[in-house]
Each structure stands twice: as C-alpha cells, then as structure tokens.
Amino acid sequence: MPLIDTLNRPLRDLRISVTDRCNFRCVYCMPKEIFGPDHQFLHRDQILTFEEITRLARLFAAHGVRKIRLTGGEPLVRKDLPDLISMLAEIPDLDLTLTTNGSLLPKHARALKDAGLKRVTVSLDSLDNAIFKSMNDVDFPVEKVIEGMEAAAAVGLAPIKVNMVVKRGLNESSILPMARFFREKGYILRFIEYMDVGHTNGWRMDDVVSAAEIVKLIDPGTAAPEPVSPNYQGEVAGRWRYKDGKGEVGMIASVTQAFCRDCNRARISAEGKLYTCLFAVKGHDFRDLIRNGATDEDISKFISKVWSGQDDRYSELGSGEHHLTNKVEMSHWRLISQK
Ligand code: SAM
Numbered sequence: 001m002p003l004i005d006t007l008n009r010p011l012r013d014l015r016i017s018v019t020d021r022c023n024f025r026c027v028y029c030m031p032k033e034i035f036g037p038d039h040q041f042l043h044r045d046q047i048l049t050f051e052e053i054t055r056l057a058r059l060f061a062a063h064g065v066r067k068i069r070l071t072g073g074e075p076l077v078r079k080d081l082p083d084l085i086s087m088l089a090e091i092p093d094l095d096l097t098l099t100t101n102g103s104l105l106p107k108h109a110r111a112l113k114d115a116g117l118k119r120v121t122v123s124l125d126s127l128d129n130a131i132f133k134s135m136n137d138v139d140f141p142v143e144k145v146i147e148g149m150e151a152a153a154a155v156g157l158a159p160i161k162v163n164m165v166v167k168r169g170l171n172e173s174s175i176l177p178m179a180r181f182f183r184e185k186g187y188i189l190r191f192i193e194y195m196d197v198g199h200t201n202g203w204r205m206d207d208v209v210s211a212a213e214i215v216k217l218i219d220p221g222t223a224a225p226e227p228v229s230p231n232y233q234g235e236v237a238g239r240w241r242y243k244d245g246k247g248e249v250g251m252i253a254s255v256t257q258a259f260c261r262d263c264n265r266a267r268i269s270a271e272g273k274l275y276t277c278l279f280a281v282k283g284h285d286f287r288d289l290i291r292n293g294a295t296d297e298d299i300s301k302f303i304s305k306v307w308s309g310q311d312d313r314y315s316e317l318g319s320g321e322h323h324l325t326n327k328v329e330m331s332h333w334r335l336i337s338q339k
C-alpha cells in the first residue's frame, strides 16, 4: 500500500541528490559569488554511501515509491556513479532516471546504460553559446552538451528529455530556437519557470517568464502547440503537443500554476536528509538514524511517520509565502545560512 499524507497524496517519486558539487555555476542555481573557491562543500564522510542510498531506496520502494531520479549538484561528478546505478537497478518495478548537465555524458553514457539506467534528462538553457555560457558561468559550450545528449541517445538512454530554465532578460530569445531544434531531433523539451528556491539566486517574480508566455512564444503560426492530458497523476510537466502531430513540449509551471495537490515527490539530500517539499525549511535526518544502527523496521517507521504527517504545499500558498528563512538550495538540498 502506498503511503498517504494528510492531504491524501501518495509517495511515488523520490529524488536523490548524490552530491552537492557541480562543475557548472549556473547563475540561477549556484552563483559564483556564493559557490566560489572558499565555499565549503560536504566532506566525503558526510554524504551517504552507495550502500546507504540503496538501503533507503529499497525501503522507500517498499512504501510505494515507483520512480527514483538521481540528481545533485551534478550527479556525474560523483565517483563511480554507475556502481550505484547497478545497485539501484536491482530494485524491482522501479523507473530509474537521472538529471544531468550533460557535460560528462560522452564519457559515462555507456557505463550508465550497462549498469541499468533507463533514461536521462539533460539540462540546457540556450543554443546560443554567448547566452549559455553566461548562464553556466564556466564557459561551457552548447556543442558539448548536445554531444552528451547524442551519446545518451546512441546507447539507448531514451527518450531524452531536455530541461530549459527560462529567466527573464537572459534567455527568452532562446525559447523558439530551442523548441524548433528539439522538435526536429525528437527530444522532449521541458520549459521550467525560474523558481524561488534557496536564497542565493536573488529570485524576483519579475524574472519569471510564465508558462503561458512561453506557449505564446512557440511558433505562433501553424505549429502552435495545444494542451494534452498528463501521462499519469502527479506528472509535473504540463504537456503540449504540436498541432501537426510532430512532437511535444512540456511546461513546468511551478510558480504560476502550482501543482501541490498532485505532488507525490520527496527528496533526499546528499547528506541524507529527507525533504517533503522543494521549499521545505526542515529536513528529516536519515543519515544519523542509519549510522546509529537503526534496523530496516526503524527506518521504515520513520519514513511512514514523516510522510503520513506532512501537509506541505508551498507553491499553492503563493510566492509571498516563500520568503522563509533557511530554505534549501536547489543544488544540494541542505541548509546554508541566509546572506
Ligand atoms: N546538475 C544537474 C542539472 O543541471 O541537470 C542536476 C541538478 S539541477 C539542480 C536539476 C534541475 O533543476 C536542472 O534542470 C536545473 O536547470 C533546475 N534548476 C536549478 N535551479 C533552478 C531554479 N532556480 N528554478 C528552476 N529550475 C532550476
């Protein structure tokens, strides 16, 4: 039986951050001024081991979780990640996937596929090198990310999904070229509204380009997309199919159209804290529980207690409510103090 929370939402989807480190410094996620050379990342012994992650994943799966997405930071900078994939791939009936900036896919795609990974989502915010480099802030070129997507497609990590965060004044001009390019390639592009996560990105509502605006910007002529019903309950991306039947795009409208009532996701940070919401102020510590000798039954009970007691719905409450202290950073899901 799936676990149900106080708002009658089942726990189905678990996102696991395998590292707080990243080789990019996206301005909306890990701005250089804060994540500079002096930034203290977690020590190796502070992050969950592959055995600890797998043990937790099994227990969450026993509670009804059907999808696990590995994320970060950049998950592919974690050493020997394919070993973790092969451990997780042994859990039955699990949709196992990963979100990456694509930079290391040419090197690792084959090993990830062989280890049992099913699909990947690759983030890319523009096809224009000047814009993309100004967003990743480490001078990383577009072509290398596309190379990563193609390496993934070549080994069958498909269908490839592409995530594009849209921030006003930075990359609206890239919306239409991205839509056309990925429609042609047959990859599913998902536009993400710039979200108010953490404190370090200096979020302002004015910076958000709404999903409604984005839809209007996509081929206003014959190829304009039309909405289609979701694939499953709790799907975060609103689906839009092109009228000529060729391809679709997704809209993740977490700011302007909150989807909290269908939210079935939880997140585990690299250091083993469980967050029941992207905007949660408090994590539940599983690492200490595990390292203090908890049995599977103890851990299972803690999972039940946390999920069945939760009632988070921050997006639905409106962005005004987001200005809480100590929100969790998108990049690593752990608390850093507000500057
Ligand atoms: N490093 C990997 C990547 O970039 O795909 C995985 C981690 S990243 C935190 C996961 C996704 O969150 C990426 O698609 C990224 O673009 C998105 N993201 C990061 N900060 C965001 C923000 N403030 N608003 C909306 N999406 C954001």
Ligand code: SF4
Pocket: 022, 023, 024, 025, 026, 029, 030, 072, 073, 074, 101, 123, 331
């Ligand atoms: Fe790194 Fe991904 Fe955040 Fe960009 S969005 S800084 S690639 S974790």
Ligand code: SF4
Pocket: 254, 258, 259, 260, 261, 263, 264, 265, 276, 277, 278, 279, 312, 313, 314, 315, 316
């Ligand atoms: Fe789920 Fe929280 Fe996002 Fe609402 S704000 S959809 S509860 S993660």
